[in-house]
Amino acid sequence: MNKRGFASDNFSGILPEVMEAIQNANNGHVIAYGGDAYTASAIEKFKSLFGENIDVYFAFNGTGANVISLSTLTQSYHSIICPATAHIQVDECGAPDKFTGCKVIPIDCPDGKITPELIQPHLHGFGFEHHSQPKMISITQCTELGTVYTPEEVKAICDLAHANNMYVHMDGARLANALVSLDVDVAEFTTKAGIDVLSFGGTKNGMMLGEAVIFFNPELSTEAKYVRKQSMQLCSKMRYIGAQFDAMLTNDLWLKTARHANKMAKLLESEVLKIDKVKITQKVQTNGIWALIPKDKIEKLQEEYFFWVWDEHAGEVRWLCSFDTTEEDINGFVALLKKELSKN
Incomplete structure (x- = not known):
């Protein structure tokens, strides 16, 4: 699956x-x-x-x-x-x-x-x-x-x-x-x-x-x-x-898809800003978020919602949204973040 x-x-x-x-x-x-x-x-x-x-x-x-x-x-x-x-x-x-x-x-x-x-x-x-x-x-x-x-x-x-x-x-x-x-x-x-x-x-x-x-x-x-x-x-x-x-390029489809991806990234940003152990490192202007999270939590999070590590030494990760990212995806990932980062 x-x-x-x-x-x-x-x-x-x-x-x-x-x-x-x-x-x-x-x-x-x-x-x-x-x-x-x-x-x-x-x-x-x-x-x-x-x-x-x-x-x-x-x-x-x-x-x-x-x-x-x-x-x-x-x-x-x-x-x-x-x-x-x-x-x-x-x-x-x-x-x-x-x-x-x-x-x-x-x-x-x-x-x-x-x-x-x-x-x-x-x-x-x-x-x-x-x-x-x-x-x-x-x-x-x-x-x-x-x-x-x-x-x-x-x-x-x-x-x-x-x-x-x-x-x-x-x-x-x-x-x-x-x-x-x-x-x-x-x-x-x-x-x-x-x-x-x-x-x-x-x-x-x-x-x-x-x-x-x-x-x-x-x-x-x-x-x-x-x-x-x-x-x-x-x-x-x-x-x-x-x-x-x-x-x-017909009926601005290429812009509609990008607009949705950007919107999902802003939604994800608004939710992770509420989590103390997450620090966003770049302005969220498009469809991606760069963030610092505890390094020991990365592997567990990747098991459920895979993402790439941007800087393995600093614990900086990258989360990208696409034309088919849903609010359900965002909510599920944020819930997992909260759950895992609340553990000692």
Whole structure:
């Protein structure tokens, strides 16, 4: 029997609307590798979000989307600056390093958000042949700590990058959660802020598989199709990815799912704040909660509602909500927390 939990929004199933879209696409023969009507329709929906002057490439997964984004705009003698908690630094098994050949420079950020002030000391050695050339800044929206960059914060980073002939990549694996938290037009912290390339998440928001790489200046993406193929991210039966995005971007389904996940996280926050032995460590702005709990209670809690340990030395854990998290899940977990933490 599958148990409910708060480990990751990857643990959930897929949306009924997405399953229906896959089934509807499973009919007859269509042109492979993206030459189908489902992919074309999804791309048109992306253009309605971000504008006509974009270039869209579908990939299987988030690591693949990030590799395509970074590899297309860098050479192996470049460096990529990112927060120390960034997915490309911590959770992708060195794939960005391997495929780009770049030196990845992680910067400590207490709240997961990099700033121009933190970036500036690393912007040196331009034109010096003995030094990796700074070329890319990668940020995540929302961050790996659930925090959110404002449009102004994103623009400040992009302005700094462009002033130094650099590019900015946004890892948007949970872009929808950030968007509903900010309650602005998505263009405000992407196209208008100056982002060059975006990894647009689908899997964590209710899709079976699939991410999108969006270049906001097609002049930058002339090599992207070759990078995608060489990165083993070109899906032959692409209609099944296109159909999923087409469903997600219809009637704002992608925002409805994220809005629910965020709402459940706020509900969980309100309940655990009442428990003395729980200390929330980050602002709860999206669908995740980071908290300190007694280390000797973690394993017992995981038996009933599985979740990941974020920092095993400190006893910091991460609880994530998804599109299918229910109030019953929250109430059951909170009751277990109270029960276990009340014991000596």
